[in-house]
Amino acid sequence: MVFVKHDHETRVRAIVMAKLGWDEDLIVDALGVSKDSVRRWVDRHDWTGGMFELDYSNCGSRQKLAAVLRELDDLRKEDPTLYLDEYINWVVLTRGILVSSSTMSATLERLGLRLKQLRKQASQRNEPLHALWWADVTRMYAANQLVFIDECGVNNGNLERKRGRGLPGERVVVSTPYAPLGDRFSAIAAMTIDGYEALRLVQESVDGDVFYDFVEHEVLPAMNPFPMAKSVLVLDNASVHKPDELRELVEDHGMLVLSKVESAHGLHQTVGNDPL
Numbered sequence: 001m002v003f004v005k006h007d008h009e010t011r012v013r014a015i016v017m018a019k020l021g022w023d024e025d026l027i028v029d030a031l032g033v034s035k036d037s038v039r040r041w042v043d044r045h046d047w048t049g050g051m052f053e054l055d056y057s058n059c060g061s062r063q064k065l066a067a068v069l070r071e072l073d074d075l076r077k078e079d080p081t082l083y084l085d086e087y088i089n090w091v092v093l094t095r096g097i098l099v100s101s102s103t104m105s106a107t108l109e110r111l112g113l114r115l116k117q118l119r120k121q122a123s124q125r126n127e128p129l130h131a132l133w134w135a136d137v138t139r140m141y142a143a144n145q146l147v148f149i150d151e152c153g154v155n156n157g158n159l160e161r162k163r164g165r166g167l168p169g170e171r172v173v174v175s176t177p178y179a180p181l182g183d184r185f186s187a188i189a190a191m192t193i194d195g196y197e198a199l200r201l202v203q204e205s206v207d208g209d210v211f212y213d214f215v216e217h218e219v220l221p222a223m224n225p226f227p228m229a230k231s232v233l234v235l236d237n238a239s240v241h242k243p244d245e246l247r248e249l250v251e252d253h254g255m256l257v258l259s260k261v262e263s264a265h266g267l268h269q270t271v272g273n274d275p276l
Contacts, residue, residue: 225254
């Protein structure tokens, strides 16, 4: 066993934090000490009637935290999913201010921050390009011609944070890569302005074969030849949406396939074999 000698200030700080009601795990993370050391120092302090003269002058207050409000907001903007104890650890480690959970919570509320449901978007998403693409789509097609297909899924291994802090009226969004974990359950749906045209649930990830079968047997029977209503199939850039066989299947039925592409200015190149 390795014994580490901690200085007087660290011991006092650990006892003060324990007296303020900090969780042992937070004290350990903030000061780099062991749980046994914290318990031993607190027990010795209580048994001796105060082996250390505890200094609470560096304990957090709303007035002291007011000096770091902008930095706390910068932390929130960098990562809105931070837990309350992570804000507390940052204040302890970077500013040396001991602060309770209730004080930190009140400080974040003072910034106007509230816990909200987290909204995720693909890290690959390009908002300006998407806007250009959508402007072209709405200019070239009527709304009732479009049939949108996409899939979503969940898995029992997901441990991602579900909530984050944001200002009133502000969506809390984080960029996250796609990383499936555990057993996956997926839903594929085709939707028009009139609602769902087809829906399939599968206990697996959606691969090219599953997607092709869904389009062939459930989506195409609900569509019409171009340029009638429900005659343009809109897909995103997922790899399972790109096989040439899928495009040929749709075009053989007299419909068009519209895919999101790298350049919105090349939209006409993505629609069947006929330039628009």
